[in-house]
Amino acid sequence: MNLRAFRLPDRIGRWDHLIGAALGGCYVASLLATAGGIGFMRDESTYFAAANAYVRWWLLLFERGSDALRQGVIDASWGYNHEHPALMKTLFGVSWWLLHERWHVFRFASDAYRFPAMCMAGIALYVTYLFGAQAWGRAAGLVAAVLLALMPRVFFHAHLACFDVPIMTMWLVCVYAHWRSEETGRLGWAIATGIAFGLALETKHNAWLLPAVIVPHALFAQRRSLLRGLRVGRVSLPASLVSMAVLGPIVFLALWPYLWNDTLARIEWWFDFHLHHTYYSIEFLGRNYRGPQSPKSYLPVMVVATVPTITILLFVVGTADRAGAAWRRLRGWAVLRSGDTAGPHEPSPRGETDLLVALALVVPMVPFFMAKTPIFGATKHWLPAYPFLALLCGRGFVLASSAIQRALRSSGVDRSRLVIDVGLFATVALGPLAITAHATPFGLSTYVPVVGGTAGGATLGLNRQFWGYTSQNAATEYLNSRAPRNATVFIHDTTFDAWLEMQREERVRADLRPVGAPHDSRFALVEHELHMNELDYAIWVVFGTDAPTYVVTHDGVPIVSIYRR
Amino acid sequence: MSADRLSTILSKPWRSWLVAAAIPSAALLELGAHVIQTCSVVGEADWKAAREYVAAQIRPDDLLTFAPRWADPLGRQYFGANLATIEREARADESAFPRAFEVSIHGGHDPSLVEWRRTDRRRFGGVLVTTLENPAPVRVLDDFVSMAASASRVHVSIVQGGAEVDCPFSRGAPGSGALGFGPAVAADRFACPGGNLVAPTVLADPDYYPARRCIYARPPGAGGTLRLRFLGVALGRSLRGHHALYAEAEQPAQGPPVTIAIGIEGSLVGQAVHRDGESWKEFEFDTSGYAGTHADVVVDIGAPSAERRMYCFEATSR
Numbered sequence: 001m002n003l004r005a006f007r008l009p010d011r012i013g014r015w016d017h018l019i020g021a022a023l024g025g026c027y028v029a030s031l032l033a034t035a036g037g038i039g040f041m042r043d044e045s046t047y048f049a050a051a052n053a054y055v056r057w058w059l060l061l062f063e064r065g066s067d068a069l070r071q072g073v074i075d076a077s078w079g080y081n082h083e084h085p086a087l088m089k090t091l092f093g094v095s096w097w098l099l100h101e102r103w104h105v106f107r108f109a110s111d112a113y114r115f116p117a118m119c120m121a122g123i124a125l126y127v128t129y130l131f132g133a134q135a136w137g138r139a140a141g142l143v144a145a146v147l148l149a150l151m152p153r154v155f156f157h158a159h160l161a162c163f164d165v166p167i168m169t170m171w172l173v174c175v176y177a178h179w180r181s182e183e184t185g186r187l188g189w190a191i192a193t194g195i196a197f198g199l200a201l202e203t204k205h206n207a208w209l210l211p212a213v214i215v216p217h218a219l220f221a222q223r224r225s226l227l228r229g230l231r232v233g234r235v236s237l238p239a240s241l242v243s244m245a246v247l248g249p250i251v252f253l254a255l256w257p258y259l260w261n262d263t264l265a266r267i268e269w270w271f272d273f274h275l276h277h278t279y280y281s282i283e284f285l286g287r288n289y290r291g292p293q294s295p296k297s298y299l300p301v302m303v304v305a306t307v308p309t310i311t312i313l314l315f316v317v318g319t320a321d322r323a324g325a326a327w328r329r330l331r332g333w334a335v336l337r338s339g340d341t342a343g344p345h346e347p348s349p350r351g352e353t354d355l356l357v358a359l360a361l362v363v364p365m366v367p368f369f370m371a372k373t374p375i376f377g378a379t380k381h382w383l384p385a386y387p388f389l390a391l392l393c394g395r396g397f398v399l400a401s402s403a404i405q406r407a408l409r410s411s412g413v414d415r416s417r418l419v420i421d422v423g424l425f426a427t428v429a430l431g432p433l434a435i436t437a438h439a440t441p442f443g444l445s446t447y448v449p450v451v452g453g454t455a456g457g458a459t460l461g462l463n464r465q466f467w468g469y470t471s472q473n474a475a476t477e478y479l480n481s482r483a484p485r486n487a488t489v490f491i492h493d494t495t496f497d498a499w500l501e502m503q504r505e506e507r508v509r510a511d512l513r514p515v516g517a518p519h520d521s522r523f524a525l526v527e528h529e530l531h532m533n534e535l536d537y538a539i540w541v542v543f544g545t546d547a548p549t550y551v552v553t554h555d556g557v558p559i560v561s562i563y564r565r
Numbered sequence: 566m567s568a569d570r571l572s573t574i575l576s577k578p579w580r581s582w583l584v585a586a587a588i589p590s591a592a593l594l595e596l597g598a599h600v601i602q603t604c605s606v607v608g609e610a611d612w613k614a615a616r617e618y619v620a621a622q623i624r625p626d627d628l629l630t631f632a633p634r635w636a637d638p639l640g641r642q643y644f645g646a647n648l649a650t651i652e653r654e655a656r657a658d659e660s661a662f663p664r665a666f667e668v669s670i671h672g673g674h675d676p677s678l679v680e681w682r683r684t685d686r687r688r689f690g691g692v693l694v695t696t697l698e699n700p701a702p703v704r705v706l707d708d709f710v711s712m713a714a715s716a717s718r719v720h721v722s723i724v725q726g727g728a729e730v731d732c733p734f735s736r737g738a739p740g741s742g743a744l745g746f747g748p749a750v751a752a753d754r755f756a757c758p759g760g761n762l763v764a765p766t767v768l769a770d771p772d773y774y775p776a777r778r779c780i781y782a783r784p785p786g787a788g789g790t791l792r793l794r795f796l797g798v799a800l801g802r803s804l805r806g807h808h809a810l811y812a813e814a815e816q817p818a819q820g821p822p823v824t825i826a827i828g829i830e831g832s833l834v835g836q837a838v839h840r841d842g843e844s845w846k847e848f849e850f851d852t853s854g855y856a857g858t859h860a861d862v863v864v865d866i867g868a869p870s871a872e873r874r875m876y877c878f879e880a881t882s883r
Contacts, residue, residue, distance in 0.1 A: 288773055290816060310592040317584065403584035410578065427589045431596035438603055449598035455671050456602070458635035493744070518749065519739040528638065531744075534769035534812060536638075537655070537776045538749035541766050542739040546654050546776075547646040551638050556606035556670075558638040 012134050016141075020129040023145050024122030027158070031118040035111060035159050037441040039472025039507065044161045045497035047089050048096075048113050050081040051161070055093030057257070071261045078258035082266070083273050084163060086256045087202035091116035092161050108505045113161040121158035124169040125149055127176050128387045132394040134183075135353050139401065139421050140394030143428070147311045148390035150432035153379045156443020163204040164380040170200035171210065171384035175360045178214050181240040182221045183351040194243030198251020205274045206364060206384055213359040215241060221352040280376035281531035286461025288531045293371040302379050305457060307389070308432040309450045315389050318396030322354045361388035378444065378463055400424060441473065442554040454555035463529060465559065468493025470527050470552065474560045475508040478550040483523055488513045490521035492535060518542050524563040539563050607670045611690030612643035618687060618694055619666050620648060628662035629653050633673030634774055640668055655767045655778035657807050657879045658847075663702035667695040706799040709806070709864075709880040710765050713780045714753065718796045721755035721763050724865070725789035732757035747811045747875045748781050761785060763793070768877040770809040771816065771844045777809065779877035782864075784823055786871025793864040798882055800855040804834065804862070806880030809845045814875040818842040821869040823876045828863045829855055839876070852882065 008015050040048075057077035061068040068074070078086065092113045099105040100112035125145040132141030148154060158165045174196035181189035193214070200207035218238035219226065229236040253259055259266050279291040284298055304312065364384040367373045401421050408415055431449075439446035444465040447457030458464060471494040479489065491499050491514045502508040518524045518535065519542040526536045526548075540546040548561035623629060629648055631640030641649040659665070659677050667675050670691055681697035688694075712718040716734030723730050732755040740750035740762065754764030766781040784791050808825055809815070818841035826836035827850055835850030862882075868874045 288771075288812075309595050310588070313588065313591050317588070400584050400588040403581040404589075406578075406581040407585035410581065424589065428592045431592050431599060434596060435599050438599070449595050449602055453599065453602035455635075459633045459671065459673065464635075516743055517746070518741040526638075528635075530773050531769075531812070533773045533776070535744060537767035537769055538741045538746070540651055540655070540776070541749035541751050542741050545646040546649060546651050547641045547644075548638055549642070551642050553606075553639070555603055556639075557635055561638045561642070 008138065012130070012138075016130060016133050016138070017126075019138075019142070020126035020145070023129055023142075023149070024119075024124075024126040027125050027149050028115075028118045028122040031121065031155075031159050032111065032115070034440050035114055035118075036108075036507070037472075038156075038159050038443075039441070039469035039494070040110065040498035040501055041160060041162065041467035041469045042493065042495050042498065043467060044110075044113070044469075045495045045501060046081055047092060047161050048109070048501065049497060050089045051093030051096055051113060053077045053080050053093075054086060054090045055097045058090070058094070059097075074257050074260060078256070082258045083270065084204065085202045085252070086258065087199060088116065088120075088161075088163050088166050088204075090255070110161070110501060110505055114159060117161055117163075117166055118158060120166040120169040121149075121154075124165070124172055124387060127169070127172050128390055131172070131176050131179070131387075132391050135357075135391065136395045137398055139425075140391070140398045142394070143314070143397040143425060144387070144390040144394030146425075146429055147308075147314070147393050147432060148387055150429065150436045151307055151311065151386060151390075152432075152436045152439040152443055152446045152448075153306050154383065154386060155436045156439065156446075157380050157383065164377075164383050167200065167204035167206045168383040168386060170196060170203045171206065171360070171364065172387040174200050174207075174210055175213060175356060175388075178218065178240045179351050179353065179356055182218070182238075182356075187239060190239035190243045191247065193240035194245075194247030195251055197244040197248035198255075201248060201252040202255045205270070206381070209363050209367075211244070212363045213356070214244060217352060217356045217359055220355060221350070277374055279374045280466075281529070282376045282378065282466065283461055283463045283530035284375065286530075289375060290531070294368070294373055294375045296369050296371075298375050299365055299368040299382065302462070305447045305451045305460070305462060306379050307386075308435055308448050310428050310431055311390070311393055314393040314396035314400065314428065316396070317399055318392035318394065321395060321399055322357070322392065326354055357388050357391055361385050361392070376466070378466070397424065397428065442470070442559060445554050445557065445559055454557045458557045461530070464557070465527060465529060466493075468495065468498070468527055470560050471499065471525055472502050472507050473552045474525050474550075474562050475502070475512070477552050478562050479512060479523060480509045482550075483509070483512060486511050486513060487523055488515045488521045490515055490518045490524035490539075492525040493527050493529075493532065494525075518563075522565050524565075526561040526563070528558050528560065536561065605671075605691070607639075607691035609643070611692045612639065614689040615668055615687075615692040615694050616644050616648070618689065619644065619668065622696070623648065623666060624664070626661075626663060628656070628659060628665035630665060630667050630675045630678070632667055632669040632675045633671065636668075636670050636673060639670075644668070651767065651776075651778060655776035657777065657779070657881070659699070660701075660703045660805075661705045661881065661883070663699050665697045665699070667697060669693050669695065703883050704801075706801050706882040707795075709795055709798075709862075710778055710780055712795055712798075713763070713765050713793070716755075719755075720794040720796065721757065722792045722794075723757050723759075723761070723785050723789055724792050725785065725787070729792070730758055732761070732763060745813055747814070748877060750781060757785070757791070759785065761791070763791070766877065768809060769812045771812045771842070773812060777807070777845055777877065777879070779807070779809075779879040781875075781877050782866050783876055784866045784868035784871055784874050786868055786874065789867070791866040793866075795862040795864065797859045798862045800829070800852050800858050800860060800862075801883050802851070802853045802856050803849050804852050804880055804882055805847070805849040806837075806878055807845050807847050808837065808839045808876065808878035809843075810839065810841065810873075811875035811877070814873045815841045815844065820873055823866065823868045823874055825878055826865045826867075827880070828865070829860050 095115045096112040100109045106112040128148050129141040129145040132144040177192040177196045218241050222238045281288050281290040364382045401424050405420050471491050489512050499514045503510045515521045518539045524539045543563050543565050549564040550562040551558045552560040631637045678697050685696035721732040735756045739752045748766040748768050750762045751764045754762045761783050763782050768777040768779050820841050822838045822840045824838050827834050837848035
């Protein structure tokens with residue numbers, strides 16, 4: 001093949017699926033390559049156990065189906081961690097059983113548990129690329145996918161056997177399928193929307209908000225046919241809405257055996273659990289929040305402090321462009337309504353992409369402006385918004401590239417669009433790449449340069465970590481090499497299950513004995529968060545010293561203090 | 566500005582130049598800032614040099630602080646417990662220190678020293694040591710928290726229904742736990758009937774920072790009073806103190822108030838009430854009538870209920 005003559009076809013097609021898949025594949029590979037440095041979160045240790053329980057039930061179902069279907073057996077397996085739906089935990093379990101236990105693809109169980117969530121991150125890039133390419137061109141899609149991948153918090157959460165990146169992906173997939181349904185009018189995409197909605201519900205409760213994106217968009221996009229139908233006394237609902245209403249609950253219920261008995265009561269409990277969720281402590285601007293009123297500035301400040309600034313700038317450019325387009329449409333409508341058919345107006349795009357992207361971006365963020373919404377998850381609870389933020393970045397990139405080409409031409413310099421795109425892409429991707437690569441494994445401690453980096457975030461009083469996963473770093477940097485044999489370690493926020501799994505995987509020395517109270521320990525860890533100072537001070541009292549023997553740092557900022565008695 | 570107007574402005578030719586310059590410049594600026602920030606970590610040698618200087622200068626009654634506050638664990642690690650003592654780290658306030666050494670990195674400053682006069686400043690690489698003088702230092706005569714560390718100068722009891730029951734000083738296993746346990750209890754403490762332990766501790770109040778060195782003294786509730794009799798206290802013009810509850814005990818702010826009453830020679834010199842949400846709260850009582858004398862000081866602590874009343878106080882005569 002003559003590479004110089006090679007040119008991608010204008011139509012988005014199989015080459016683009018290859019590009020998207022390659023992006024996703026590279027991302028999964030990079031996640032796998034860096035996962036060993038990230039300790040196990042408190043929640044992961046719960047999900048590992050749930051994954052094992054769920055996959056054992058599936059094995060039992062295949063071996064002794066009628067036994068497995070008895071309520072007592074279902075509840076014994078699926079009753080564990082039933083506050084979250086089962087899809088991802090089932091996938092973690094299946095991956096563990098097949099890729100670790102049976103086929104030995106992964107040496108360590110944790111890689112197998114984490115693999116499905118990593119694949120979900122890869123799928124997010126794939127779909128983001130396709131969405132962007134189809135909406136605003138290949139460059140937009142590519143930049144959107146890459147800048148989504150290079151958000152430090154997204155990269156961090158994409159490693160974990162948790163649900164935050166998977167729900168980001170399922171949110172995106174559902175919105176994309178609906179968009180394609182509107183664009184193409186094909187029934188297949190409408191069915192895919194319903195299935196995706198069911199899978200999203202089965203991933204995490206963020207999916208409850210998806211109808212707030214899809215319903216108004218679908219009604220607006222099909223307003224003319226709806227009105228025409230109503231005029232003749234016929235109600236013709238958009239196909240993707242019907243599909244969501246019918247297939248969504250079926251998929252949701254089918255994949256969660258815990259709901260097969262006492263269905264309504266258990267669904268009600270599930271809603272109640274999340275609508276009245278416990279507040280956990282989190283620091284924001286130097287203050288500990290552990291209940292309402294949640295600060296309304298939390299989301300904007302955290303977005304600015306954690307998403308690379310160039311990404312936000314491109315988002316602003318892209319958003320300004322789409323807002324301008326929306327304004328022109330509004331003005332056109334106004335002119336038409338006034339009877340001036342010769343005035344300027346823009347035709348209605350079939351998929352109403354701008355409206356859909358705007359809704360899919362804004363809806364996941366809305367709850368975080370409410371005073372009663374807990375904020376303990378830092379940025380992870382609004383990750384579903386980020387692919388759409390990235391898509392608008394992609395649009396911003398295309399505009400920036402065009403502007404550069406125009407500027408160069410006006411100065412008599414003529415460069416091909418490809419050269420400009422490649423140069424600009426390298427320029428805008430390098431910073432996020434450097435920040436994201438440097439953030440690992442301390443993704444939750446990392447803040448972007450505009451607020452002063454990790455040290456700047458700490459100075460501002462922004463949360464430095466949660467979930468107790470940095471005890472692994474305490475082990476690799478200090479305990480594994482310097483603690484005496486069989487020493488006891490107060491493992492602070494790390495769960496015993498997580499610690500034992502880290503020992504099984506040789507991340508933590510096997511003889512180090514975890515204990516649950518400082519006074520029982522010879523070594524005590526403090527994973528620094530503002531409210532965890534309580535344990536720092538307790539250690540001072542029982543150890544008789546306030547001087548840690550070693551401090552794990554990231555960019556010079558304390559992450560874990562290690563005390564030795 | 567309307568979107569239409571914005572659109573018109575952005576369609577001007579200079580927009581191309583603006584975007585052409587702004588986007589790559591911003592990207593490169595961010596990259597450069599990242600490189601600078603990640604390369605500006607303060608090295609161990611700088612910390613140690615600063616420590617040597619401070620160790621040579623500092624006097625027992627001087628304050629040592631680290632700024633910004635996130636640098637505190639590093640300061641304690643490099644300066645050690647002999648310089649960064651618990652008394653300095655977990656001080657009630659700064660009023661008793663005549664001089665302070667502020668050890669700072671990344672341009673941080675301890676906001677509690679903003680009124681103090683700067684007398685010296687030395688830089689050791691990335692570490693800046695500033696010497697400051699307290700414009701109005703106060704001389705402490707007796708520190709109740711230090712007195713409570715042994716049985717020689719404190720007698721603890723519970724007064725309930727007119728009867729007073731001793732809480733003997735004893736040595737046991739220290740008490741601590743995971744998050745939510747509350748203040749740790751040292752091995753040496755006064756053990757009251759019913760399991761109430763009284764001892765110096767370091768408290769996390771609802772602000773969580775700084776640490777607060779105080780006497781963990783839970784009221785017994787049910788109309789009872791926890792009584793601490795401090796023996797032979799050197800008295801001055803006032804008794805000044807602070808009190809608070811353990812952070813999680815003050816949230817949500819629904820617990821009953823805790824009252825501290827202080828008496829000398831059978832006379833009440835003052836009483837203060839701590840309500841949930843008030844955090845580390847100051848109280849001060851006039852003792853000028855006793856200035857220059859030594860007397861027993863009786864501290865009574867009570868609350869309508871003992872539940873989650875994880876109370877702590879400190880006081881000094883001055």
